Amino acid sequence: MNSSGMLVYPDWHIYLYGSGNFTFSSNGTIIETGVSLGAFDFSYTFTGPAGSAANASLIFQGVAYTFKDTIIGPLSHHAIESVTVTSSYLGQDQFLSVSSGVSGALMYPHWIATLQSSENETYSILVNGQQIASGTVVGTKTVDFNVTGNTTSVSIGLGSHVYQYPNEIISTIPIQKYYGPKPPTLQYTFAEYEYGIIKAFIASLFAVVIASFSVRKWVIEHEKREVRL
Numbered sequence: 001m002n003s004s005g006m007l008v009y010p011d012w013h014i015y016l017y018g019s020g021n022f023t024f025s026s027n028g029t030i031i032e033t034g035v036s037l038g039a040f041d042f043s044y045t046f047t048g049p050a051g052s053a054a055n056a057s058l059i060f061q062g063v064a065y066t067f068k069d070t071i072i073g074p075l076s077h078h079a080i081e082s083v084t085v086t087s088s089y090l091g092q093d094q095f096l097s098v099s100s101g102v103s104g105a106l107m108y109p110h111w112i113a114t115l116q117s118s119e120n121e122t123y124s125i126l127v128n129g130q131q132i133a134s135g136t137v138v139g140t141k142t143v144d145f146n147v148t149g150n151t152t153s154v155s156i157g158l159g160s161h162v163y164q165y166p167n168e169i170i171s172t173i174p175i176q177k178y179y180g181p182k183p184p185t186l187q188y189t190f191a192e193y194e195y196g197i198i199k200a201f202i203a204s205l206f207a208v209v210i211a212s213f214s215v216r217k218w219v220i221e222h223e224k225r226e227v228r229l
Contacts (some may be wrong), residue, residue, distance in 0.1 A: 001009045006069040008054055009080060009118075010046040015039075017086050017095040020061035025057050027055050036060070065070045080118040089110045092174045093105045100163040106175070107168045113156055121159035128153055135216050 015024055016036045024032040024044065032042050046054050050073035057066040072080075085098040087108040098105040115123055115137045124134040125143060133143050137158070147154070147170060154165040 004066075004068045007072045007080065010048070010054070011072050012044045012046070012056075014043065014044065014058065015084075015114075015224045017088075017097070019060060019093060022058065023058045030223075049073075068215070080116075081121060081158050081161065082116045083158055083166060084165055085111060085156070085163075086114075086116045086156070089171075089174045090132040094174050096175075097170075098165055100165065103166045103168070105165075106171055107147075107152075107166050108174075109146050109148065109170055109172065111145055111147060113145075115141045115143065115156070115158055117158060119159075119177060120169045122157075123159075124157045126155040126157075137171075 007026055013158055014024060014032075017039055019035075019037055021035055022040070023030060024042070026044065026046070031044055034040070044056075046052070048054075048071055054068040054069045054071050054072050056069075057172050084097070084101065085100075086093050086095050088110045089108045089117065090110055094108070097106070098107060102161075102185065113125060116139070117137050120136055120138040122134070122136050123141070126147075127145065127147055132145055137143075142229065149170060150168050151169055153167055156163040
């Protein structure tokens with residue numbers, strides 16, 4: 001997801017879910033590039049002092065994510081928290097994600113919520129108004145749960161913040177690379193298609209001509225036999 005104006009620590013941990021090429025850059029310099037095969041993670045530490053900009057970008061599966069945040073020192077008393085939500089189709093290497101506040105995104109029935117907090121905070125997760133999980137988190141906590149129906153609304157409260165995922169569309173069939181790169185171009189161009197039609201027409205024309213010659217030859221032979229008789 002994109003972020004701007006947030007306070008962040010200099011140590012970053014990036015988690016990728018899904019298969020595809022990725023490139024992570026910081027201040028215009030490529031830091032990490034490669035291929036994720038289902039799931040991949042790596043770390044990066046900004047070297048600037050507290051108050052400096054943490055500008056980074058991530059391109060994954062053809063989608064660009066930008067981060068324009070501010071670094072705080074390791075001894076800062078600011079509470080850092082975040083919530084990321086992905087979904088998977090069980091038995092398939094496919095993942096779909098959604099950012100807080102986005103409505104109508106396509107998701108799979110199995111949801112994975114990753115909660116992160118630098119201080120001990122309470123959390124609660126509601127699905128269509130019904131609480132399904134609650135507790136406390138410090139550091140990182142992952143909560144898996146399943147949703148049903150054609151659409152669902154999820155609310156995740158962490159500390160004093162509420163992350164909303166309203167009216168998300170639930171897919172009950174696997175959709176390969178729905179948010180990934182565009183599919184490859186067609187194998188045959190229109191010109192090749194027309195060329196194939198012309199070849200087929202010429203072949204059928206030769207077949208008609210050969211058939212006509214065969215019929216003509218049979219008629220001549222038949223007339224010769226009748227004359228002899």
